[in-house]
Amino acid sequence: MTTAPDRPTPPAPRVADLGNGVWTVPVPIPNNPLGCTLVYVLETDAGPVLVDSGWDDPISYRALVDGLVEVGTSIEDVHGVLVTHAHPDHHGLSEKVREVSGAWVALHAADAEQVEQINNAPRAAWLRHHLEVLTLAGAPQDALDALTGLRTAAAGNRPRLHYAVPDRELVHGELAPAPGRTVRTVWTPGHTPGHVCLHLEGGDGRLLSGDHLLPSITPHIGLYDEAEEADPLGDFLASLTRVARLPITGVLPAHEHAFTDAAGRAAEVARLHEVRLAALHARLRAASPTLWQIAEGMDWNRPWAQLGAQNRQLALSEAAAHLRHLVKRGRATAEPGGDPVRYTAL
Numbered sequence: 001m002t003t004a005p006d007r008p009t010p011p012a013p014r015v016a017d018l019g020n021g022v023w024t025v026p027v028p029i030p031n032n033p034l035g036c037t038l039v040y041v042l043e044t045d046a047g048p049v050l051v052d053s054g055w056d057d058p059i060s061y062r063a064l065v066d067g068l069v070e071v072g073t074s075i076e077d078v079h080g081v082l083v084t085h086a087h088p089d090h091h092g093l094s095e096k097v098r099e100v101s102g103a104w105v106a107l108h109a110a111d112a113e114q115v116e117q118i119n120n121a122p123r124a125a126w127l128r129h130h131l132e133v134l135t136l137a138g139a140p141q142d143a144l145d146a147l148t149g150l151r152t153a154a155a156g157n158r159p160r161l162h163y164a165v166p167d168r169e170l171v172h173g174e175l176a177p178a179p180g181r182t183v184r185t186v187w188t189p190g191h192t193p194g195h196v197c198l199h200l201e202g203g204d205g206r207l208l209s210g211d212h213l214l215p216s217i218t219p220h221i222g223l224y225d226e227a228e229e230a231d232p233l234g235d236f237l238a239s240l241t242r243v244a245r246l247p248i249t250g251v252l253p254a255h256e257h258a259f260t261d262a263a264g265r266a267a268e269v270a271r272l273h274e275v276r277l278a279a280l281h282a283r284l285r286a287a288s289p290t291l292w293q294i295a296e297g298m299d300w301n302r303p304w305a306q307l308g309a310q311n312r313q314l315a316l317s318e319a320a321a322h323l324r325h326l327v328k329r330g331r332a333t334a335e336p337g338g339d340p341v342r343y344t345a346l
Contacts, residue, residue, distance in 0.1 A: 013026040013257070018040075022040060022200070022204075025040075025071065026039075027063050027067070028055070028063055032055075032089070037089045037090060037255065039064060044079060044179045044180050044181055047079035048068070048071070048078050049082060050080070051198060052083060053096075054092060055093065056093050075097065076101050078100075079179075080103050080104045080168075081105045082176050082177075082198060085111055085194060085211065086118075088163075089254075094164035098167075104168050106166055106168035106169065106176065106177060107166035108170045108172075108196050111193065112165070118161060119163060135340065137290060137292045137295075138293065143292075173186075182200070182201040183198050183199070183200060188210075189235040189239060190233065191210075197243060206249055207246065207250070212239060212240075212243065213262060213265055215265065217256065220314055222317030222320070223317050244262065244266040248262040248263075276298070280298070284345035285345040290340045290341065290343075291323065292316065292340070294319045294323060332346055
C-alpha cells in the first residue's frame with residue numbers, strides 16, 4: 001500500500017462499539033507499518049460474525065480473543081467469518097477461528113481459487129515462475145539472486161503458508177450469511193481478484209470496505225493474473241465507480257479509521273491512478289524502457305534503493321498493472337522481439 005506523505009501518526013485503535021450491533025477489534029500485524037487489521041464484529045441472531053480475522057500469529061490471536069471478550073462474547077461463540085479478501089492480514093486466522101468455534105468461513109470464488117493455488121503450488125514452481133517474470137522484466141542479476149535468497153530463507157525459517165479453504169461463497173449482489181442482518185456483498189476486484197466490500201443495509205448504510213477504500217493510503221494493485229485479458233487496475237477503477245454509486249452513510253475500512261465521504265475518496269484514488277498512468281505514458285513516449293526500469297522510475301512510499309527484494313516484487317507487479325491498463329486503453333504496446341521486453345507509447 002502507498003502511504004500518504006506527512007501523515008500524522010494516529011492514536012492506536014481500541015476495541016470500540018460502533019453502534020447498531022457493530023464492533024471493531026484491532027488485531028496487530030507484527031513488524032508491519034500498517035500496525036493492525038481492524039476486524040469487525042457483527043451481532044447476528046446466530047451469534048457474532050467476524051469481518052476478516054487478522055494475521056496468523058500468537059500475538060494477533062491473543063488480541064482477537066481478548067477483544068471478543070471485551071465486546072462481550074468469546075472466540076468459541078463466533079458463528080462465521082466473512083473474509084473481504086485472501087491476504088494474510090485478513091484471512092490468516094480464519095482457520096484457527098474455525099477450529100476453536102466451528103464457525104464457517106466465507107470468501108468470494110475468485111479469491112477461493114487463489115487460496116487453492118497458494119495452498120497447493122510447490123515452492124519450486126513459485127520461484128521458477130517469479131524468476132521468469134523478473135528476467136522478462138529486465139531485472140539485474142542481483143535482483144534474481146535476492147529473490148532466490150528470500151525464498152530460501154522463508155522456506156527454512158517458517159512453515160509453508162496455508163490458508164483456510166472457505167465453506168461458503170460470497171456472491172456479488174447477494175446477501176452475506178449474517179442471520180437477522182441485511183449485509184449485501186459488493187464485488188470490488190483490483191486489490192485481489194475476489195475482493196469484496198460488505199454494505200450494511202436495512203437502515204444502516206455503512207460500508208465495510210476491507211482494503212478497497214481506505215482514508216489516506218491506497219491498496220496495492222498488482223498484476224495478479226498473467227493472462228492477456230487480465231486488467232487488475234481497470235477492474236479496480238471500475239470497482240471504485242461501483243462503490244461510489246452506493247447509498248453509503250460511512251466507511252469502515254480494514255486499516256486506519258472510519259470516514260464518511262466514500263464517493264469523494266473513491267474519486268480521489270481514481271485521480272491518483274490517472275496521474276500515474278499519464279506519467280507512465282509520458283515516459284514511454286520519451287524512451288522504450290523495460291518493466292524493471294518503469295518500476296524504478298515510479299513514485300513509491302520509499303525510494304527504490306531502500307526497497308527490499310519483497311517490496312520490489314510488489315512494486316514491479318504494480319508497475320505491470322499500470323502498464324497493462326495502458327495497453328488495454330490502446331496507449332502502449334510491447335516492442336516485438338525484445339529480450340527483455342521493452343514498451344513504447346501509442
